[in-house]
Every structure is written in structure tokens, then in C-alpha cells.
Amino acid sequence: KQEVTQIPAALSVPEGENLVLNCSFTDSAIYNLQWFRQDPGKGLTSLLLIQSSQREQTSGRLNASLDKSSGRSTLYIAASQPGDSATYLCAAKSYNTDKLIFGTGTRLQVFP
Amino acid sequence: DTGVSQNPRHKITKRGQNVTFRCDPISEHNRLYWYRQTLGQGPEFLTYFQNEAQLEKSRLLSDRFSAERPKGSFSTLEIQRTEQGDSAMYLCASSLKGLGEQYFGPGTRLTVT
Numbered sequence: 664k665q666e667v668t669q670i671p672a673a674l675s676v677p678e679g680e681n682l683v684l685n686c687s688f689t690d691s692a693i694y695n696l697q698w699f700r701q702d703p704g705k706g707l708t709s710l711l712l713i714q715s716s717q718r719e720q721t722s723g724r725l726n727a728s729l730d731k732s733s734g735r736s737t738l739y740i741a742a743s744q745p746g747d748s749a750t751y752l753c754a755a756k757s758y759n760t761d762k763l764i765f766g767t768g769t770r771l772q773v774f775p
Numbered sequence: 776d777t778g779v780s781q782n783p784r785h786k787i788t789k790r791g792q793n794v795t796f797r798c799d800p801i802s803e804h805n806r807l808y809w810y811r812q813t814l815g816q817g818p819e820f821l822t823y824f825q826n827e828a829q830l831e832k833s834r835l836l837s838d839r840f841s842a843e844r845p846k847g848s849f850s851t852l853e854i855q856r857t858e859q860g861d862s863a864m865y866l867c868a869s870s871l872k873g874l875g876e877q878y879f880g881p882g883t884r885l886t887v888t
Binding site: 667706709761765 | 779781806810815816817818823830831833866868870873874876877879880881882884
């Protein structure tokens with residue numbers, strides 16, 4: 664059974680810092696892993712999707728990596744801005760199902 | 776290209792009442808998913824459809840919950856005899872194909888008093 668955990672649960676940093684959010688999964692036989700952003704009371708916005716055959720994906724200031732052997736993914740945010748403040752969720756999809764298994768998220772606050 | 780839409784956005788109901796939510800996926804997306812999210816938690820899978828067919832249901836989906844996608848386009852999620860524990864955000868997502876990237880709607884926040 665796939666389980667996904669995210670550390671830390673909350674993070675507060677000053678504007679301009681580079682930061683790393685961590686995501687761990689128990690079943691290395693994943694098909695892909697997706698990172699989302701969620702603003703308070705809102706739905707989820709897809710940020711990056713990494714297929715199992717890929718090592719990383721980049722979009723603007725965001726870079727996500729995937730290491731299946733260690734059961735880890737990281738989301739790197741460069742030069743953080745107050746507008747990056749939100750909850751970041753990772754979700755894993757296994758081969759035998761089309762459902763996403765989510766972590767509990769990292770709540771990020773970037774202060775000016 | 777409009778995104779996934781959900782209606783209503785908010786619903787307040789009294790315990791014991793029935794409620795129905797609607798989800799309109801991105802056009803041409805043949806897969807549609809329902810998730811539930813409680814405060815401080817990640818979303819939990821409820822069920823998903825490929826066109827009209829309901830392919831998988833979570834054990835979270837008790838007998839009081841039913842989902843349909845009658846014409847393979849929009850979907851409805853009905854909760855009968857609501858309980859306070861049903862209070863949550865109900866999220867809908869769609870994807871173009873199986874195992875593809877899922878795109879989420881804004882959610883319907885249900886409060887059961």
C-alpha cells in the first residue's frame with residue numbers, strides 16, 4: 664500500500680531564499696509523481712509532473728526531482744517570493760491504479 | 776480551454792439532508808475523479824470514471840455516497856443522510872487519458888450542521 668509523507672509540515676522563510684520541500688513514498692513502483700500548490704480554501708494547481716523514467720522536471724523557478732530507489736522527491740524553489748506562500752502537496756500514482764495518493768502537504772510562508 | 780468547474784462552491788446543510796454536487800471536466804477529458812479533503816490533510820481518493828464507467832471506488836465511499844457520470848461528460852456526487860463527519864472539501868479532477876496528469880477544480884466546501 665502506497666503511503667506518502669511530506670517534511671516539514673510548515674516552513675517560514677524570508678523572501679529571496681532558495682528552499683527545498685521533501686516528499687517520501689513507500690512503494691517505489693510508482694508511475695509518476697505530481698506536485699501541486701493549494702491556496703487557502705482553494706482547489707489544487709498542478710505545478711510539475713515527473714514520470715517514473717525521468718529524474719527531474721523544471722518550470723521557471725521550480726525544479727522537481729525523483730529518486731525511485733530511495734523513495735524520494737524534492738521540490739526546489741529558487742529565489743522565493745511572498746506570492747509563493749501556499750501549501751505544497753505531492754502525490755504519487757502507482758501502475759495498478761489511476762488514483763493519486765497524497766501527502767499531507769508543506770505549508771510555506773515567505774515573508775518580505 | 777476552460778478548466779474543471781464545480782458547483783456549488785459552498786454548501787451548508789443540516790444533518791440528515793441529502794446533497795448533490797456537480798463537476799464539469801475539461802472538454803475531451805475522458806477520466807474524471809472525485810477526492811475529499813478535510814482540514815489540514817491531503818486529498819483522499821473517492822472514485823473515478825472513464826467515460827460513463829465507474830472503474831474504482833474507495834472504501835471511504837460508504838453506501839450513503841453515490842457518483843454518476845451518465846453521458847460521459849459531467850459527473851454528480853450525491854451524499855444521502857449527511858453526517859457532521861461529511862464536512863469537507865470535495866474536489867473533482869479530470870485527465871485526458873489514464874495515468875495522465877490530473878487537473879483539479881476549485882472544489883465544493885460542504886458544512887454539515
